[in-house]
Amino acid sequence: MEEPYLPQKLIDKLLSRHSKVQVSDVLRYVERLKQNLCLNPFQTPYSREVLFEDERGEILFMRWAKNVFCNPHDHASAVGYVVLLEGEFVERDYEFDQTLVRNGSRKVSSPGIFPFERNRIHDMKCMDEGYSLHIYKPSITGMKVYDLERRRTLCVDDSCGAWIPNDAYKILDVQFW
Secondary structure (H helix, E strand, C coil): CCCCCCCHHHHHHHHCCCCCCCHHHHHCCHHHHHHHCCCCCCCCCEEEEEEEEECCEEEEEEEECECCCCCCECCCCCEEEEEEEECEEEEEEEEECCCEEEEEEEEEECCEEEEECCCCEEEEEECCCEEEEEEEECCCCCCEEEECCCCEEEEECCCCCCCCCCCHHHEEEEEEC
16 A cells, blocks of 8 residues: 555644644655656646645645746635745735735745735745645635736636636636726
């Protein structure tokens, strides 16, 4: 029987309300994840694979394309954190008040970890190809993706990443600004 991508003990720790996760807890599984997941060619800023999901939340593994920002987005009512496994990233913060306004940016390097709050709007890119693990509590439902070009906010299907979907059925609602 093949060992899971992440052991149950680590999954429980990642989704626990009280446990503090160290990047080193995850780093030893990176090679297995890279070899077995997210190997599709890039047609989006990143490819994503759900590693685990239950009533507590979800854990996603992402492989980032080189130097391509995802769209600004929120994580709906989810909180959580991002574990940067490989690569140097740029993260930009936004506020929405009748239009989307960028507040600032920062470089974040792997290995590293940073938290995010409910309804926070941000986007990210990796300077070169990179890998990250995303832990959301609870699972993201009702994520908003911001389309700067068309000045609209899209509520997207839960299977969609932080980009404007090519499939119209993945857009659940549209609000123009």
